Amino acid sequence: MSATPVTIAVDVMGGDVGPAITIPGALSVLSDARAVRLILVGQSARINPLLVACPPSVRARVEVLEASEVVAMDESPRDAIRRKKDSSLRRALDCVANGQAQACISAGNTGALMGCAHFVLGTVPGVERAAIVAGVPTLIGRTVMLDLGANATATPTQLCQFATMGSVVAGVRADGSAPRVGLLNIGHEEIKGTVTVKAAHALLQVSALTYVGYVEADEIFTGAVDVVVTDGFSGNVALKSMEGLARMIGQGIREEFTLSLSRKLAAWFARPALLGLKERWDPRRYNGASMAGLAGVVVKSHGGADSLAFGYAVRRAIAEAQSNVPTQIAKALQSQVP
Amino acid sequence: MSATPVTIAVDVMGGDVGPAITIPGALSVLSDARAVRLILVGQSARINPLLVACPPSVRARVEVLEASEVVAMDESPRDAIRRKKDSSLRRALDCVANGQAQACISAGNTGALMGCAHFVLGTVPGVERAAIVAGVPTLIGRTVMLDLGANATATPTQLCQFATMGSVVAGVRADGSAPRVGLLNIGHEEIKGTVTVKAAHALLQVSALTYVGYVEADEIFTGAVDVVVTDGFSGNVALKSMEGLARMIGQGIREEFTLSLSRKLAAWFARPALLGLKERWDPRRYNGASMAGLAGVVVKSHGGADSLAFGYAVRRAIAEAQSNVPTQIAKALQSQVP
Secondary structure (H helix, E strand, C coil): CCCCCEEEEEECCCCCCCHHHHHHHHHHCCCCCCCEEEEEEECHHHHHHHHCCCCHHHHCCEEEEECCECCCCCCCHHHHHHHCCCEHHHHHHHHHHCCCCCEEEECCCHHHHHHHHHHHHCECCCCCCCEEEEEEECCCCEEEEECCCCCCCCCHHHHHHHHHHHHHHHCCCCCCCCCEEEEECCCCCCCCCCHHHHHHHHHHHCCCCEEEEEECHHHHHCCCCCEEECCHHHHHHHHHHHHHHHHHHHHHHHHHCCCCHHHHHHHHHCHHHHHHHHHHCCHHHHCCEEEECECCEEEECCCCCCHHHHHHHHHHHHHHHHCCHHHHHHHHHHHHCC | CCCCCEEEEEECCCCCCCHHHHHHHHHHCCCCCCCEEEEEEECHHHHHHHHCCCCHHHHCCEEEEECCECCCCCCCHHHHHHHCCCEHHHHHHHHHHCCCCCEEEECCCHHHHHHHHHHHHCECCCCCCCEEEEEEECCCCEEEEECCCCCCCCCHHHHHHHHHHHHHHHCCCCCCCCCEEEEECCCCCCCCCCHHHHHHHHHHHCCCCEEEEEECHHHHHCCCCCEEECCHHHHHHHHHHHHHHHHHHHHHHHHHCCCCHHHHHHHHHCHHHHHHHHHHCCHHHHCCEEEECECCEEEECCCCCCHHHHHHHHHHHHHHHHCCHHHHHHHHHHHHCC
């Protein structure tokens, strides 16, 4: 991790469990990220007891910001914006808006986070719609995919903006070249797809991006591209399909290896391989979706994340803050306007 | 398998390999499907040698129909329709159109099969668009999903027709109740989704179907519904995501169990569990997508299917022919017109 000093505002009250998960998760990243400071936002009476055992070197980089309210997981975005002005979620976003922090992270209510983030931060100049972006595991690394559900539809122009935003989030490749962008479609032939997808394809072909053309959903996992662009409906369908299938296969593996005593014995012998398999695509390592296109870094952790997973989402927030993704997106979009 | 006598027209020339795969695959189902006859359509010079070893009891139920031409896997549907009137694909469809067969199966060019099938058979009265439908494995059985890519977009009315078509293909449940239908969306809340999805939701709520509401893509695998309805774009994205992820996980399992000598030894101990896993969701058992809504049963096998997989697709054609899916769809749609 580079040494650009950044401060991350953490909504510690969000998520299925709250402070008992988010605080240890956030603190865990401080030991090897020495240029990072945290603002833990929430009810200090619940936060302070969890900081008692904290070593002084870590504690010195942690600030507590009182926020009396909590946005419920099922609260409407509208209510969160209008009524919960002293919520941990809102106060954490305020930290980014007023420059106290360079990124905000929450495991709370997704809709409320998106709604409040739009309201508090707004979008980067030139961005019509923010998009949810996350890394998806592939055979050889990870692919950045967006939109994962912020917008049920997207115009060709918006899809092109997503492509730019995704390229910034993906960053330059190991060999220094620009990330390769693919547009999700249901075939490679020019006649395939919707009118919108075809129009976006035409725009991307003349863009400054490294656009490789259409990709089908099975190619998300081959590493053929670094960025997969689609609207929030298809993106969400692809992501949830993966989650559902991965869960089903995981359960199948557990069942097959516990069917009988001999199978359980085999599982004991196979433990290193099974653990290797588990680690290889551990969803916790992919935790943390960011809301690209907003005028500030906002990362959403899975609500059910454990401390390890929450830590990975905090690392995502740090990385995006250190490379200043919003400014990069603004520049990249500006350079593409003729 | 019920004993309704049916004849299946098999395009033996289609697929990556052709007769050497399709003929053994098709013949394999005849032993336990005694009411079934086959018309093997293609170049008889390539077919007859493969029938020499066929037992007389099976051979008696097999007819060979000469078709001199073959539609290439990359040929345009338009060319296939206009120029290849003596192709195995076209002749097999003709068998359904003229009543010689009650279903047609091909592992050939999907676009050409769809185009020719539309041209030769047309749709059932009341059906605006045919849809590709197939079974997807779940934790507890299988879910019928459509459209898997025939139509990049679908109107609310068309989505409702897909729901009816899918319900017919799914058939009554084990307890005699009607199949439960879900509409694919990116959330369960009423505000989620596109205008089209919301309008389809409203139509389905007042339909005669057992409509349970929105499902998210991870619920495809839980068995919460028997039929998942969506447009061909999202359906194709969901299907291809699954295929890609399953392939990646399969490769990961192979890699983890061959990393070292001790891992290979563990794989030997774990062989029954690993085989169980492989069999559990063997994609060959799910081979065979049908084109629901056409005025005849048309089943598409995967082009790369082996004999076993092709046999499963033939069984799907037999099942749909025996339950007369096109007539059932026509009746179901008619009963829903006010």
